[in-house]
Amino acid sequence: MEDRKCTGCNCQQGQDPRFEELAKVIEEYRDMEGALIMVLHKAQDIFGYLPEDVQKFVAQGLNLPLSEVYGVTTFYSYFSLKPRGKYRIAVCLGTACYVRGAAEIVSAIEKHLNIKVNDTSSDGRFTLEVSRCIGACGLAPVMTVNEDVYGRLTPDKIPEILNRYE
Amino acid sequence: MERIKLTIDGNPVEVEAGTTILEAAQKIGVHIPTLCYHPELRLEGACRICVVEVEGMRNLVASCVYPVANNMVVKTNSEAVRRARRTIVELLIANHPQDCLVCSRHGECELQDLSRQLGIRKVRFSGEKRDLALDESSYSVVRDPNKCILCGRCVRVCAETQSVSAIGMANRGSDSIVTTPFNLGLAEGPCVGCGQCINVCPVAALREKDDTERVWEALQDSKTHVVVQVAPAVRAALGEEFGLRAGSLVTGKLVTALRKLGFDQVFDTQFAADLTIMEEGHEFISRLQKRENLPLITSCSPGWVSYCERFYPDMLPHVSTCKSPQQMFGALAKTYYAQKAGINPAHIFSVSIMPCTAKKTEAARAEMQASGYRDVDAVITTRELANMIREAGIDFANLSEGEFDLPMGMSTGAGTIFGITGGVMEAALRTVAEMLDGQELPEVEFQQVRGFAGVREATVRIAGQDVRVAIANGLAQANRLLERIKAGEAEYHFIEIMGCPGGCIGGGGQPLSKDPDIRMKRATALYRQDMLKKVRKSHENPAVQELYRSFLGEPNGEKAHQLLHTHYHARSRY
Ligand code: SF4
Ligand code: SF4
Ligand code: SF4
Ligand code: FES
Numbered sequence: 199m200e201d202r203k204c205t206g207c208n209c210q211q212g213q214d215p216r217f218e219e220l221a222k223v224i225e226e227y228r229d230m231e232g233a234l235i236m237v238l239h240k241a242q243d244i245f246g247y248l249p250e251d252v253q254k255f256v257a258q259g260l261n262l263p264l265s266e267v268y269g270v271t272t273f274y275s276y277f278s279l280k281p282r283g284k285y286r287i288a289v290c291l292g293t294a295c296y297v298r299g300a301a302e303i304v305s306a307i308e309k310h311l312n313i314k315v316n317d318t319s320s321d322g323r324f325t326l327e328v329s330r331c332i333g334a335c336g337l338a339p340v341m342t343v344n345e346d347v348y349g350r351l352t353p354d355k356i357p358e359i360l361n362r363y364e
Numbered sequence: 365m366e367r368i369k370l371t372i373d374g375n376p377v378e379v380e381a382g383t384t385i386l387e388a389a390q391k392i393g394v395h396i397p398t399l400c401y402h403p404e405l406r407l408e409g410a411c412r413i414c415v416v417e418v419e420g421m422r423n424l425v426a427s428c429v430y431p432v433a434n435n436m437v438v439k440t441n442s443e444a445v446r447r448a449r450r451t452i453v454e455l456l457i458a459n460h461p462q463d464c465l466v467c468s469r470h471g472e473c474e475l476q477d478l479s480r481q482l483g484i485r486k487v488r489f490s491g492e493k494r495d496l497a498l499d500e501s502s503y504s505v506v507r508d509p510n511k512c513i514l515c516g517r518c519v520r521v522c523a524e525t526q527s528v529s530a531i532g533m534a535n536r537g538s539d540s541i542v543t544t545p546f547n548l549g550l551a552e553g554p555c556v557g558c559g560q561c562i563n564v565c566p567v568a569a570l571r572e573k574d575d576t577e578r579v580w581e582a583l584q585d586s587k588t589h590v591v592v593q594v595a596p597a598v599r600a601a602l603g604e605e606f607g608l609r610a611g612s613l614v615t616g617k618l619v620t621a622l623r624k625l626g627f628d629q630v631f632d633t634q635f636a637a638d639l640t641i642m643e644e645g646h647e648f649i650s651r652l653q654k655r656e657n658l659p660l661i662t663s664c665s666p667g668w669v670s671y672c673e674r675f676y677p678d679m680l681p682h683v684s685t686c687k688s689p690q691q692m693f694g695a696l697a698k699t700y701y702a703q704k705a706g707i708n709p710a711h712i713f714s715v716s717i718m719p720c721t722a723k724k725t726e727a728a729r730a731e732m733q734a735s736g737y738r739d740v741d742a743v744i745t746t747r748e749l750a751n752m753i754r755e756a757g758i759d760f761a762n763l764s765e766g767e768f769d770l771p772m773g774m775s776t777g778a779g780t781i782f783g784i785t786g787g788v789m790e791a792a793l794r795t796v797a798e799m800l801d802g803q804e805l806p807e808v809e810f811q812q813v814r815g816f817a818g819v820r821e822a823t824v825r826i827a828g829q830d831v832r833v834a835i836a837n838g839l840a841q842a843n844r845l846l847e848r849i850k851a852g853e854a855e856y857h858f859i860e861i862m863g864c865p866g867g868c869i870g871g872g873g874q875p876l877s878k879d880p881d882i883r884m885k886r887a888t889a890l891y892r893q894d895m896l897k898k899v900r901k902s903h904e905n906p907a908v909q910e911l912y913r914s915f916l917g918e919p920n921g922e923k924a925h926q927l928l929h930t931h932y933h934a935r936s937r938y
Contacts, residue, residue, distance in 0.1 A: 250546055254938050263523070264553070264938055265532030268545035272534040 292331025458491030559872015616765025667863025694739030745873025
């Protein structure tokens with residue numbers, strides 16, 4: 199484990215038991231094909247998202263350049279580099295939703311939560327994302343909050359819906 | 365090898381199986397435009413500017429990756445091809461900041477060339493211009509992501525040629541960019557400042573940190589005494605910037621140009637290269653006799669030193685403690701020279717002209733202040749010097765031949781070949797062999813260490829023992845060599861490593877060139893200069909001998925150690 203020793207960065211690896219768990223994952227996958235993607239998946243499960251020190255830890259553990267790890271984590275929308283809220287709001291921007299005013303729905307949410315798309319509200323409750331067509335065109339415009347689907351939205355319905363989530 | 369027959373634009377061609385359409389076309393002088401393709405890098409086939417029509421195929425194919433087949437009929441210039449090419453270039457232009465008039469690549473830009481070549485007069489699309497921050501964190505390289513056309517050449521050279529991978533593609537679709545991880549900037553990552561990415565970038569998205577303003581300022585200040593040193597590789601390449609044939613040796617004109625620019629003393633880094641050989645030669649002999657810290661590895665390439673600090677910290681005890689010639693020169697300019705000339709070192713501004721961008725970072729290292737001042741105040745590349753010469757309106761090609769000033773302008777042929785891969789080794793062997801054998805070398809040239817292969821090795825018989833040496837050029841090659849040593853597959857006494865392919869002549873600050881033989885031509889010029897020199901061994905340089913006699917004392921002595929040697933630090937890659 200020569201190349202996993204501490205390099206003097208100011209990460210939390212020393213104190214945080216989650217890094218031990220991640221180290222085990224790396225050990226398990228390191229020689230497999232496609233190890234990077236699998237390790238990053240597990241890392242996101244462990245940490246909830248993929249902050250800088252986690253990506254550095256993965257790069258070092260798999261002996262890959264950090265630029266390669268960062269290239270992968272920014273390429274797949276599944277990976278998140280920022281902490282995500284308890285509830286994930288996804289507004290559909292498919293064609294049907296778009297023509298029926300999805301953009302205004304996005305603005306209404308942005309205004310209500312005081313965040314931009316791909317951000318998380320300061321209380322950690324909501325992350326706002328946009329998605330491609332989710333196939334509920336009949337209900338356009340549509341959004342999901344975790345597993346719940348809301349259709350035929352108008353901007354004025356937003357505060358009331360979001361207030362249901364604690 | 366199976367031979368393949370095909371037709372390109374009506375001309376029959378015969379090539380080996382596995383050849384790409386692009387290569388086959390080049391063979392018969394048909395020019396297909398390319399962008400992401402680079403002859404020294406892995407094929408990517410991403411930009412599709414090189415598309416051609418192949419009879420019987422529904423879609424156009426990217427000729428840089430598509431292999432030839434028997435009886436293939438290729439059209440490189442059909443209406444469909446021309447339309448596709450134009451669209452690609454127009455889209456690139458639409459997303460590009462079109463400030464050519466004030467761009468560092470104006471006149472040397474592949475996007476400009478393409479636009480002109482395809483006769484593009486208007487752009488049908490209106491694109492979105494990005495407004496991303498410049499990365500100016502490095503002393504060596506500046507990245508301007510707004511000018512990047514995403515060809516990926518820099519990413520590949522950094523990974524494949526240099527095994528550094530400081531930069532990579534990030535994001536996807538229209539958000540794609542080439543960047544450092546987390547946009548932290550080159551200085552926060554493993555970048556060694558070699559500038560190889562600049563040399564392959566088709567546009568101005570990568571360029572050296574421009575230090576010419578600081579040099580102009582010093583030159584214009586009458587109270588400042590400005591001394592300049594010039595590295596060997598500069599004289600074998602600068603002529604290219606002024607339309608001279610590649611491989612022209614322009615030493616005399618270069619000296620004259622520097623005087624015209626107003627430098628007070630024009631000195632030669634080759635003097636310091638001879639000095640380096642004295643110090644490093646003694647260091648080698650002492651390590652060889654004590655069998656201590658072998659192999660000794662050279663330290664004159666700051667790209668290599670930075671790489672070793674980040675990727676092979678356990679090898680640092682093997683790296684020679686000698687500073688590079690640039691820094692030896694700097695330490696002496698503000699001590700030895702200042703004393704001799706009776707000038708207060710505080711009033712000396714010391715400039716170096718280098719083929720190398722990593723030298724800028726080296727000069728800025730905190731420990732490079734042995735004189736009590738910053739030893740080298742400004743480093744400019746061969747390209748930056750050419751810009752200054754142009755700006756001053758100097759007709760370079762027609763300058764008379766000047767001579768370097770003494771004493772620090774005196775040098776030997778050994779100092780000259782420092783600019784080529786294998787040259788430091790050869791220069792060291794010339795001196796070490798004579799010192800150990802105690803008699804004159806029958807043959808000055810060590811042909812067995814010359815050449816351009818990435819890794820080379822030789823055994824040289826010196827004073828009754830076999831000295832095993834190895835040479836690597838380009839950091840991926842250094843990596844290969846060091847891995848073999850670590851695995852116990854090879855053992856050497858002395859190793860030369862240069863960070864750039866070909867050595868300094870192929871440095872990241874050299875004139876941009878599309879000539880595939882450019883490194884060879886520049887090397888030939890330096891070998892010729894070596895042959896023309898009356899003195900070809902560093903220890904016979906009278907000015908270096910005088911320096912030891914009147915100032916330094918013994919090689920590797922106390923004063924020499926204080927001024928000419930340094931130490932290294934293991935550094936984190938991120
Ligand atoms: S990079 Fe080329 S096309 Fe872009 S502004 Fe500079 S000269 Fe013009
Ligand atoms: S300067 Fe060298 S190490 Fe740095 S990004 Fe460019 S190619 Fe890579
Ligand atoms: S920075 Fe230059 S070499 Fe790198 S991808 Fe962009 S245009 Fe190509
Ligand atoms: S040059 Fe062939 S695809 Fe880019």
